[in-house]
Amino acid sequence: MLRKSPTGTWLPCWVPKSTTTVAVLLMLCSIVQSTDSSQTGGYDGSMLNGLNILPSYTDYFNLNAATTGLNTGSVFIGGFFGPIFSGVMADRLGRRPTIFWGCLLTIVGVILQTAAQNIAMFVVARIILGFGSIIAGIASGVYLSETFPSRWRAWGVGLLNDFYYVGALLAAGITLGTGQWQSTWAWRAPSLFQAIFSVLCIILLPFIPESPRWLVHEGFYEEARLAVAQTNADGDLSNPIVLIVYKEILDTLEWEKKEGRSMSPKEIFKTPVARKRLLIGMSAGPFSCVAGNIIASYYLGSELNTAGITNANDQLKANVVLNVWCLGCALAGTHLAAKWGRKSTALLSQSLLVICLFVIGGLSKLYADDPDGASKSLIYGDVAVMFLFQGFYSIAWTPLMYLYPPEVMNYSIRANGLAFSQFALNAFACVLVFVMPIGIENIGWKIYMVNGSWDIIIAVIIAVYWVETKGKTLEEIDAIFEGEKHSAVPDVEAVRKGEATVDTKELEHEVMMETTLMDQKDK
Incomplete structure (x- = not known):
């Protein structure tokens, strides 16, 4: 049974009575966004992985190391500028409408990318694609963290990035299949399929409620209470859990207003506490970017070349297997984050990444010293550790990249803070995706040693500065930073x-x- 629910925005909704059904729809929204393109989904990365291996793509654009990096990394140019607008849009327009507009822009980018006739058109299309997907991704991260009950938040928001690998698996399978076609549709078809996820997300939006935190802040109090009831107690407005969650939201947002905290982007830098929350929360984005996965996420072919796997078809098959493995690790990592904690999961994962990078670097050096005399055990051992690395990365960084930042940040800085985190992530990614093929080409195995060294520094920062957010509502996390x-x-x-x-x-x-008092003040 569907109930028409007011949302305070132009985007209507008809919400199912069952909380379980609402949770499933919210998770589907998360899954679809995760499977989607570039910033919040794995389809784009895996598709480019496959395309960079396909002669029909590389020959069509006559690519070299620099233009390969430009074609691949241009999506992060859009991702670099998207956060400038996404936080403000999510705060002013509402969480759901912002997701809608982001998805619509993503569809436009996909269509232009599919129709690209030259490098310039392909790059512009990917900039639009990156811009739209980062807007939808940031709004989704804020929306899901604010709407999911605390006991389901780790899974609900963690899935926003976990199904990266389902998108990646689909792209790997599609490019493996179309790779045999003797036309430009060998790469255009995988590109066109990319739009389906944004279409599915738009279809889901009318059946999920608006964020109750946003509704309270905008003065839609009854609508907010109904949203809390729909996500916690089958729409029962008098349920004790509903009353407690709703009261926490009312009290906390009223306190923020009394403290003079605005929704301006400047708020993220305004006070020492805001700066602390921003730095801790935003660190997940850049840390996940520089951990080392960009090599395998976008340049698996080049990475496998350093290990001695040079056949294009074997590389495409490895891409498929890699994404199945990483999906399992990401789901296991989400379970760890929910049961064991966010900080502990991040420390475990980061420590394992450091070990893997140094081992990969050492094995790749042995292969580079004598490629003709390298044994099969050396080659396959190197590939095995590469796979372990991607799995260990998936344990923490895949679920935490969108889960941890909105938990750490309070309402007034949440949308802009997550946007700033993604801005920093894309600034790093824009550079790293461009320079990685050049680095692999020029220094080979040494790139892994460099990456492993800075990963040690990241592990120390997490151990010293991160806080644990497991098992708390967003309002209860305030006590860690505000003291009460x-x-x-x-x-x-x-x-x-x-x-x-x-x-x-x-x-x-x-x-x-x-x-009643808050309503009178608003008037």
Whole structure:
């Protein structure tokens, strides 16, 4: 049964009564965004991996190392500029409408990319594609973190990046199949298929509620309470968990307004606490980018060449196997983040990455010293560690890249803070995706040693500065940074587990009084 629900925006919604169904639709939204293009999905990276191996693509554009990097990395130019607008759009237009406009821009970029006649057209198309997908991705990260109940948030938001590998697997399979075609459709067909995920996301949007945090901030109090009820208790407005979550949101956002915290992008730098939250939260984006996965994400062919796997068909098959492996690791990592914690999962993953990079560098050096005399055990051992590296990367960075930043940042800086994180990520990625093929070509195995060295520094920073957010609502995380929780109600999980109780009648009265006063102030 669907219930027409007010959203405070032009984008209507008809929300299912069942909370389980709503959670499934939210996860589908997350999955579709993750499977989608460039920034939030693996289809783009895996597709370019395949295209960079296909002669029909490389010969059509007459690519060299520099133009290969430009064609591939231009998506990050759009991803570099997208965050400038995405945070402001998500705050002003609403989370769901911003996702809609981002998906629409992505579709335009895909169509132009498919029709590209030269490098210039291909690059412009990918800039638009990157711009649209980063807007949709940032809005999705903020929306899902604010809408999912705390007990499901790790899975709900973690999936926003986990299904990167489903998109990557689809792209790898499609490029493997079309790679045998003797026409430009060998690369145009995989490109065109990229639009389907944005179309599916647009179809899902009318059946999921708007973010209750955004609704409260904009003065739509009853609509916000209904959204909390729909995502926590089958639409039951008087459920104790609903009342507690709603009261936490009311109290915390009212406190932020009293403190003079605005939605301006300047807010992310305004106070020492805001700067601390920004630096810790935004670090997940750049850390995930420089960890070393860009080599295998976009230049698997070149990486396999350094290990002695030079046949194009074998490289395409390796691309398929790699993405199946990484999907399993990402799902396992999401489980670890939910049960064990975000910080512990990141430390485990980062430590394993350091070990793998040094081993890959050493084995690649042995192959480079004597490629003709290299044994098969050396070659396959190097490839095996490359696969282990990508799996270990997927354990933490795949789910945490979109899960951790919005948890650490409070409402007034959440959208702009996540945008800033993605801005930094794309600034690094824009450079690294361009220089990696040049680096591999010029210094070969040494690139792994350089990468492993800076990964050690990242592990130390995580150990010293990251905080744990597991098992807390977004408002309860405030206590870690502000020194206190800004609502007197018990923690949600304590009530859910029976460790604390509330007087629902009294809480209902407090909520009614508070929303009446806030409504009067807004008027």
